[in-house]
Ligand SMILES: Nc1nc2c(ncn2[C@@H]2O[C@H](COP(=O)(O)OP(=O)(O)OP(=O)(O)O)[C@@H](O)[C@H]2O)c(=O)[nH]1
């Protein structure tokens with residue numbers, strides 16, 4: 273399973289030192305180099321729902337003061353450590369506007385490890401359009417074993433909420449997804465935003481265990497929320 277994820281090599285202090293000394297030393301020190309797995313997570317949803325702000329909050333720890341519509345894709349990376357393993361979470365912040373995404377769609381879904389579907393809690397249309405986003409995702413051959421989560425963003429706009437939590441929860445349940453309702457803007461929610469990506473990273477790291485558990489269940493469904501791995505520090 274580990275080989276299914278691309279890896280990046282990071283030289284240890286020893287190998288960096290070896291580069292400065294001799295090639296013989298280098299070959300020896302490479303044996304000690306660290307392999308870091310990379311998890312590709314794509315963020316999908318209507319334009320203006322806050323995909324860029326959510327990914328920026330996770331990778332940069334802040335709410336961007338100004339954003340423009342994403343063109344094509346923006347990559348953001350964050351190194352995390354889960355149960356002693358260093359992992360690179362590579363977030364693909366996709367464009368919501370059709371004209372800015374159509375040439376890129378194939379690239380979004382190729383070798384994707386997890387998908388984050390985002391809607392704006394203050395815009396019912398963005399919630400209703402989730403069906404189309406899910407269809408697009410399925411249409412590009414993303415297997416049902418690829419973890420997916422649903423994110424309702426802009427919860428700080430309390431007075432303007434149009435999508436009730438229980439409606440979103442039913443939808444998430446029907447599509448076997450966990451639901452996160454949060455705000456990229458509200459600093460108090462930053463941990464919750466982190467949890468979205470950390471939850472997926474933990475699930476990916478534990479995938480071997482999940483597949484085994486999946487086979488064990490009669491209905492074939494994996495409901496992480498109710499069956500946490502006792503050895504895991506997964507936030508979900
Ligand atoms: N109040 C509030 N505004 C937000 C939040 N997240 C994003 N916004 C605002 O919503 C607008 C759109 O945010 P973006 O992150 O650029 O939206 P996007 O989904 O990346 O849009 P595209 O790149 O066109 O697909 C910006 O004006 C943000 O400041 C949030 O949690 N709360």
Ligand SMILES: [Mg+2]
Nearest residue numbers: 323324341342
């Ligand atoms: Mg964007």
